[in-house]
Amino acid sequence: MKHIVATLFGILFATAANAAGDSHVLASFHEVELALTTGKPVNVRVDLGLCTPATGDTPPTKTRGGISIDGYRITSDGTLAFADQHFTIDRDGKPILQFLRYRIRPDGGAEFTMAVFNVPSYERKGTSLAYKCSIGRGLSFFSPR
Known part of the structure; x- marks a missing residue:
């Protein structure tokens, strides 16, 4: 399982967008929500070494990377949710589809x-991995100035 985790996260973040340079740090939930709801681009940087595994099946990792938030949803309890999904290959050269989900509370x-699925069968590969993080500890948000 560790081999699969390292492979998947390595592939996941190898091409991810990283927030850097001339960006404004969004240090609170309110700042992130305000930037998104006013149409500003928002990037998130992930450092899973600062997060805690949320299940017994999830190993610790030092994986880092990031994405640009393309779409988001704010639920009735105020939770900000967004996701990313992409096709890639595992270390064995076999195609997979990764689904990444982020849920940020107020x-x-x-x-x-x-969650990872084999392609073309779409059968789940392994178990879902889950990490507990927080804004400023594992998740950092940025918006261009």
Whole structure:
């Protein structure tokens, strides 16, 4: 399982967008929500070494990377949710589809989960991995100035 985790996260973040340079740090849930709801681009940087595994099946990892938030949803309890999905290959050269889900609560707490499916069968590969993070600890948000 560790081999699969390292492979999947390595592939996941190898091409991910990383927030850097001339960006404004969004240090609170309110700042992230305000930037998104006013149409500003928002990038998120993930450092899973600062997050805690949320299940017994999820190993610790030092994986880092990021994405640009393309779409999002705010639920009735105030949770900000967004996701990413992409096709890639595993270390054995076989095609897979990764689904990444981010859920950020108004108190700044967050969950990051990943599910992987074999292609073309779409059968689940392994178990979902889940990490508990928070804004400023494992998740950092940025918006261009």
